[in-house]
Amino acid sequence: MSNANALENAPVKLYRNPKSGHCHRVELMLALLAIPYQTVDLDMAHGAHRAPDYLAISPLGQVPAIEDNGLTLADSNAILIYLAERYGDPATWIGSDPVEKAGVQRWLSIAAGEIASGPCAARLVSVFGAPLDHQAAKAKAHALFAVMDAHLEGRQWLAADRPTLADIAGYSYVAHAPEGGVSLAAYPQVRAWLSRIEALPRFIGMARSPALA
Template identity: 50%
Template sequence: MSSQLRLHRMHLSGHAHRAELFISLAGINAELVDVDLLNGEHKKEPFLRLNPAGQVPVLEDGETVISDSNAILVYLARKYAPDWLPTDPAQEAEIQKFLSFAAGPIAYGPCAARLITLFGAPLDPVFAQSNSDRIFGLLEEHLQGRDWLAGKAPTIADVAIYSYTAHAPEGNVSLEPYNNIRSWLQRVEALPGFVGMTASKVGLAAE
């Protein structure tokens, strides 16, 4: 694999963990570069030349620079691990649905709840909790009788949804009512190459 791959990340970022997890699951050789969000490194040069939005993760593959965690998953799968993003139109559409789910409902539910708890983000905890309950109810129903989110094998859909779901309890969102979700999380964690995200209860400054 390319020795030029570099992933700029922050160890507590679920978005960054998506990319890091997939790199490990797919056996892709990449350098992990820590970005000091607590001291604002992501809002200064030279990081802003990589991503003017000032957010992690960012992937460098030679001259190619990609930001947005889901875009990184698609790029890496297409170029290095195509089994994780099948080209069957119906299955690819199903995977895209879950990428959108990760970018929207997950972001406003368990991701937001975790941002409030860990980073002191000025968000509404009641809204985040109610969103999380609704989202996990849908996910629990979808996983009934299924091992994976989109098809009979793991795909980048599972990677995109995993991080903030697994760490929902850090945002005071319980996973106890959701047997199917917890079983699915265990299947992801049993995959060869799985790497977890750092768990923390430490209050941090907002990004």
Template identity: 50%
Template sequence: MTPNAHPAAAIRLYRFALSGHAHRVELFLSLLGLPYEAIDVDLLRHEHKTPEFLARNPFGQVPVIEDGDVTLPDSSAILVYLARRYDPTGRWLPSEPVGAARVQQWLSAAAGPLVNGPGAARVATLFGRPQEPRMHEVAASLFQVLDSYLATREVLVGDTPTIADIAMYTYTAHAPEGGVSLEPYAHIRRWLARIEALPGFVAMPRPPARAAA
């Protein structure tokens, strides 16, 4: 697919404002400078399980984007799509085999231990569910690896940010909301600051104080 500078019309993003998966997509849309319309889906009212929404994503999950005649769910798939279609520089998703594979490694980590560790602990806290010790064990194992990896690197792949950084950012940055401290991980905290300093960065809203307590 030949990269385009901008979509023909604003991309529609179906999101839940406190979803890290949705924030990945919103952050990348902003970093690319793409026009988009955010459409909130109230998970607490089960709007993601309505027939209308299930027609967009049969798995009943956010995010979903609509870009012209393309309807696409899954945050990792959406990041790949946006990078391939709207980044003419190719820097957000390398085309050479090793770089592409390295990005995929981190997309897998974002979909696996990042979600199942700090992501799951955060969701449990936000929705008043019991946390399992395993969540914190997975988080500690992941963050030890990530912190060591970032000791000699500024970004996850290559010399400039890629969608690997975008995929890993949100649930890492918001890990403290699930009781997972980032204080032991100085290299991770420096990396988060680098992402937050990118032109076009947008933060995910913090949860209400009651939910974060």
């Protein structure tokens, strides 16, 4: 079977914007788990995410979303949980005991909270022209990165002694923070953590936009 045919018949279909960190975290997980998948890039500038057929898949009109053998699922963190449970080793990726599971959940909440309102929001302003408070978003990003840098002192990973969903959910917008005008120069532990993720087998990156200060 050719590679093109293999992708066409892949079990997982990923609806995405290729410049979205929320989409990238799902694509990164698919790659790390070696799950065959195909991508469907939505023309969001022209309202593809509001089309009735897409709203049937993602009722809030958000990306990413996936289809997998009849299942449809939206929300990047929910998709990460699904992929880890369905195709991976949940004990490895979600946690092997209550403490690890709680630690992973904490960082999933941070991904949906402080990361979204900090480095993600700053990048939305610079890359997409979103009408958000750029200075406030950059300040939130730096406050978060200071906490992350201290947390990673003496640690390799955010929630356990190995990569977990905490690291996958956090990577994309932290790695691309400079595109939103947020320098990582003052955070050596964060930069080392990013490098460890990028060294994982089957890692795939997200296309970079020009950094805008």
